[in-house]
Amino acid sequence: MSLRCALLAQLNVEELSGYELTRRLAGSPGLFWQARSQQIYPELVRLEEQGLLTSRVVEQASRPDKRLYAITEPGRDRLREWVLSESPPSFAKDDFLMKVWSYGMVDPAAARRALSLHRTHHELRLARFEEAARVGSPGGAEALDARQFGEQLTIHAGLHVERSLLAWCAMAEEWLRERETAMRPSATEKGQTA
Amino acid sequence: MSLRCALLAQLNVEELSGYELTRRLAGSPGLFWQARSQQIYPELVRLEEQGLLTSRVVEQASRPDKRLYAITEPGRDRLREWVLSESPPSFAKDDFLMKVWSYGMVDPAAARRALSLHRTHHELRLARFEEAARVGSPGGAEALDARQFGEQLTIHAGLHVERSLLAWCAMAEEWLRERETAMRPSATEKGQTA
DNA sequence: TTCACCATGTAACACGTTACATGATTGG
DNA sequence: CCAATCATGTAACGTGTTACATGGTGAA
Structure with a gap:
């Protein structure tokens, strides 16, 4: 549903090929939304069928030909509407935290190793x-154009979240260390229950 | 793939019915992993087929009969292995941030309203x-049993992330306010590009 | 010549959501 | 009587991943 809009958002800035879109969604926007070419190409076709995009083939010497997609007015309308629509936060579905939920039932030292790897x-x-923040705002805090503005906002969201998760990792490792030493004396069966 | 293990993790603590599991996955652990009954019931059947669970029917007067599932030894092995396995962080696929990426191209005031709703x-x-942290650790910082330990860890991850996101929201709203006033004087066409 | 990059797809499968369906008991 | 809770499913659909497939150009 929103790969659709992710593509529209990119094409709202400039005309791009499926290949280039694939690369973008592995770059800065891809830091929080990635998609593979196998999903992107068919999606572009569908968007064109719906009249949200148009495309033209560009012949290239010394390279395979490519198809450039451009957003249409209906596409822009759809994007605008979507951008301002409500979305519930989506910090749900986290594999790793589901694992952490069972950390009380495995060997604390092993858990701590797993956690430290995750960190x-x-x-x-x-x-x-941090790299993206540096590269993306060369003029400093202000002087961001329309595209950079939103991009920097998302990058800073990433910065905030990553820093808080690192702080949490440190706390969790500390908890596990304490649990480790608390269990050591009496732990003849190594404290494993799970 | 890991709904499978989410169920095993729950059943590692106690015997539960599909109905009760459904309720759990809308409760405290479900704050970061939710699943619906329609997905859970078939999954339980599959897990039993694979020998990771066993089940027995409990007849109830004044309530429909229910099927209680219990984890088996192979199930415990699978869970243990999974819990300590590596998992790449999964803060990917965020609808809302994909929208924010385009915030430089819509009316800043409208964006700020959307953001404030999201906040x-x-x-x-x-x-x-915060409620879950209070309820889940009545004895204070220490004195957590095996289940509470992991649960509290995940809840604190949630606390960290939510607080950092709120801080980010405040920052983003400020950026948008600045952009709003910066665009106001010259904004005859209301500053909309997207 | 081999590797990386450019460029585009198809097919099968796994995972998740929405909608639909049933039926008993308890409390207001 | 009506709503909520207990209890369990099926079917269709949408989204995402993995595997497979093709073929040209430029640089080492």
């Missing part, structure tokens, strides 16, 4: 967001 | 997490 993922993501 | 959702969720 490295978030450190990496934070670094990516 | 109320997060305020509500934060309140739910």
Whole structure:
């Protein structure tokens, strides 16, 4: 439903090919919304059928030909409407937290290792967001054009979330360390229940 | 894939019916993983076919009979393995942030209204997490049993994330206010591009 | 020559949501 | 009598992933 609108949002800025859209959705917007080419190409066809996009083939020497998609007026209308529509927050469906839910039932030391590995993922993501923030706003806090403005907002959302999750990881590791030492003396069966 | 394990995690604590599991996954752990009965019942059947669960029918007077599911040893093995397995962070696929990406292209005042509505959702969720933290750890910081330990960890993850998102909302609303006033003087065509 | 990049797809499957369907008991 | 709660499902659909498939160009 909203891959549809993610594509419209990109094409609202400029004309792009399916290939280039695929690359975009692995870049900065892809930090919180990724999609694969196999999903994108058919979706573009559907959007054109619905009149939200038009396309034209551009012949290229020394490269395969490509089909450039452009947004139409109905497409812009659809996008505008969608952008301002309400959306419930979607921090639901988290694999990792479902695992953490059982951390009281496994060996605390093993849990702590898993957690610390997970933390490295978030450190990496934070670094990516920081990089994106630097690259995306060269003129500093102000002087953002229309596209950069929204992009920077989303990047900062990422920064906020990643930092808070790293803080949580530190707290959780501490909890596990405490649990570890609290269980050590009496833990003849290694404290495993799960 | 991990609804499977979400169910195993619940049943690792106690024997439950499909109905009760449905209720659980709309409660405290369900704050970050929800599933509907229509998905749960068939999944339980599949898990039993695979030998990860067993079930027995309990006849009830004055209530419909119910089928209680219990985890088996292979089920526990599967769960243990899953709990400690690596999972990449999953803050991907966020509808709302995809919308925010286009906030530079719509009327800033309208965007700010949408954002402020979104903020109320997060305020509500934060309140739910705070309530869950209070109810779930009556004995204070320590004295958590095996189940409460993991549950509290996940609840605190929720607390961290919700607070950071509220901070971000405040920042974003401020950005939009600034953009609003910056555009107002020269904005004869109301500043809409999208 | 081999690898990476450009460029576009199809097919099968897994996962999740919506809508529909049934039927008993308890409390207001 | 009506609504809510207990209890369990089926069917259709939409979305997303994995695997498979093709073929040209440019650089090392």
